[in-house]
Amino acid sequence: MAARPLAAVHSFEALLLHPLLYLLVAHSVVGQLLLGLAMQRGSTTAAVAAMDAAGAVPAAIIGLLFLGDQIWPGREWLAMVGFLVTLAAVIGLTRYAEPQHHHEVAAVRQRRTVRLHHPVPAARR
Incomplete structure (x- = not known):
């Protein structure tokens, strides 16, 4: 969901300052960690x-x-x-x-x- 508003950002500087970029990165990292744990357990x-x-x-x-x-x-x-x-x-x-x-x-x-x-x-x- 965070990627949709980020698509409207028109400059690289604005992208780097946008809080949704960091939310998207954190979400991806946490999601991969949770997927790894789920694969270990089941x-x-x-x-x-x-x-x-x-x-x-x-x-x-x-x-x-x-x-x-x-x-x-x-x-x-x-x-x-x-x-x-x-x-x-x-x-x-x-x-x-x-x-x-x-x-x-x-x-x-x-x-x-x-x-x-x-x-x-x-x-x-």
């Missing part, structure tokens, strides 16, 4: 689907409500179908996405570490 597919939907849906709503964007007359149903399909796809991908294999490797490695630090007594072998 499915990459679900994380990217949620990221795409979180970027597209609120921007469309803000554009319609506050920035004067319009849906072509008679095509409102298409916008609603697109929103519902996006929502259903994100929920479906989040629900049914398979976790990455590195989670299994990490669990096995953790069990090995516990065994090495707490060996089984000789009487129990």
Whole structure:
């Protein structure tokens, strides 16, 4: 959303002084960090689907409500179908996405570490 007003800036100096430029950069950095954390904790597919939907849906709503964007007359149903399909796809991908294999490797490695630090007594072998 910050990129739309920045497109109207006509000089490089004004762009560098515009607070929305720094908001856009900070938003991008924080978004990438959060995406990286989401990918570490769960499915990459679900994380990217949620990221795409979180970027597209609120921007469309803000554009319609506050920035004067319009849906072509008679095509409102298409916008609603697109929103519902996006929502259903994100929920479906989040629900049914398979976790990455590195989670299994990490669990096995953790069990090995516990065994090495707490060996089984000789009487129990």
